[in-house]
Amino acid sequence: MYGKAFFSDVELAKRLKTPLLSGVVVLHAIYLVLRTIEFNHPPITTIFEILTLLAFSIALVYLGIELRSKAKETGYFILNIAFFFQIGSTIFIQDLTEVPDVLRSNLLGLHVSSALFGYAAITISAVYGFLYLMLYHEIKMNQFGVIYKKLPSLETLERMSYSAFKIAFVFLGLSMLVGFIWLPQANVEFSYTDPKLVGTLAVWALYGLGIIAKHSGGWQGRRVMILAICGFVFSIFSLTVVNVFFSSFHGFY
Secondary structure (H helix, E strand, C coil): CHHHHHHHCCHHHHHHHHHHHHHHHHHHHHHHHHHHHHHCCCCCCCHHHHHHHHHHHHHHHHHHHHHHHCCCCCHHHHHHHHHHHHHHHHHHCCCCCCCCHHHHCHHHHHHHHHHHHHHHHHHHHHHHHHHHHHHHHHHHCCCCCHHHHHCCCHHHHHHHHHHHHHHHHHHHHHHHHHHHHHHHHHCCCCCCCCHHHHHHHHHHHHHHHHHHHHHHCCCCCHHHHHHHHHHHHHHHHHHHHHHHHCCCHHHHC
16 A cells, blocks of 8 residues: 555555554554463564564554654555565464573563664664655755655655654663663673673664764754664664674573
């Protein structure tokens, strides 16, 4: 529906896309709750459970931004990401009843879920950053194609990216707070110098500095969008390179 609305201007798609997305998000939330109850553990025990939780996080964060901004033109670009994450989960997910006790903790579920919401918001903020720069380039080059005609204004894209920017800061902070409270009790090898924790803290600090720079340093426009993209790249580095090449007490994942 979002694709039809963006590329074909189908009026029915324009009217139905937001209500349908709201319904999908509600059904997905019910599915996650029922799965947690049925198997007695949060959906975080395999990469494919995490993929469905990440798809839900992206859709929910986007829906909140859309409802707040009233700008509905960008949903196709964001929801494609959630769609492919969910397809991967749907194909490969398994029903696990035997998992380590540490993975049955609801606090751990909150810790991981908050982190995923944070990284979902980081991804959305970066997508809006890319769209902003694409539109900025078209305007600068006097090329008024489909991007110019269909996307919201530069100011709206910046506002939507910054909304996701702030959501990322809040949820990454919540994830670290829960981790600081629970993980030392769950793992005797817990260390505040753990590479993954330090990487997450660095990402969170980067977004905090970005918020300060926008409000107190007068940063706006392309600066903020480039920062959103750089934050996404740094987050990917933290999630991949740090996990692969450095040891971590998060190994039970």
